[in-house]
Amino acid sequence: MIKDRRKRAAARRVRGGNGRSLKPYRAWQPLSRALHHLELTDHRGRQAVYSVDVPYWQRLLTENGEGRAHLYLNGRHHLDSTLPAVFTVPGGTIEVEATSYGLRRCHYVGEEGVERRLSPDPRSAEGRRSRMERERPGLSRCIRVVSLVMLVIPVLLVVPQIVEALSQVPPVAERWGTLTSPVNLPLWLNSVLGLCASTASVERATRLRWSRALDGQG
Numbered sequence: 001m002i003k004d005r006r007k008r009a010a011a012r013r014v015r016g017g018n019g020r021s022l023k024p025y026r027a028w029q030p031l032s033r034a035l036h037h038l039e040l041t042d043h044r045g046r047q048a049v050y051s052v053d054v055p056y057w058q059r060l061l062t063e064n065g066e067g068r069a070h071l072y073l074n075g076r077h078h079l080d081s082t083l084p085a086v087f088t089v090p091g092g093t094i095e096v097e098a099t100s101y102g103l104r105r106c107h108y109v110g111e112e113g114v115e116r117r118l119s120p121d122p123r124s125a126e127g128r129r130s131r132m133e134r135e136r137p138g139l140s141r142c143i144r145v146v147s148l149v150m151l152v153i154p155v156l157l158v159v160p161q162i163v164e165a166l167s168q169v170p171p172v173a174e175r176w177g178t179l180t181s182p183v184n185l186p187l188w189l190n191s192v193l194g195l196c197a198s199t200a201s202v203e204r205a206t207r208l209r210w211s212r213a214l215d216g217q218g
Helices: 004-012 056-061 125-135 137-167 170-176 187-205
Strands: 033-041 047-055 068-073 076-082 085-089 092-099 102-110 115-117
Touching (some): 125 137
Antiparallel strands (some): 085 092, 092 102
């Protein structure tokens, strides 16, 4: 859950929408857009569909590089905000947070504190990954294990090399001394490990899984 102070700051960043129509999710957008939906009933018993649309390319247009989240109500642009975003909806809020690889959070938080994740659009990368988890749980578990291994191995092999390089900086060396990494891999192999880690982080983002230790600062 977004902490109260950040939540209040996020609420101040919300702007009114312009009423434009929600564009359908296209087949070529899995790496450039996230789209999630939520059905709610207000105090009058009226049902409404809220959709959270996060175009990843909009990171380039914001000062903090986090991008924007857009909230649609029954297919019409209702609100938008820079990320992390907190949108007030009937009975609670919708909280949205992003990482460098996708979303880490897209949840409805009720006034009583109960959370539930929004449903990904079936055509999105998150929707396809969710369907695989339902229909082919064995394959899904296998992919989860592989993605975890693809993150852990680069951390174990690359981080010691980074620490060694940092220890060569004169102020650090003078204060703490130099360190020697137990592994010394060629540049091409370090590049491959970095690519594996990035791919694994994208897969984890499709499940809204994130860890500071494994996935970085986000």
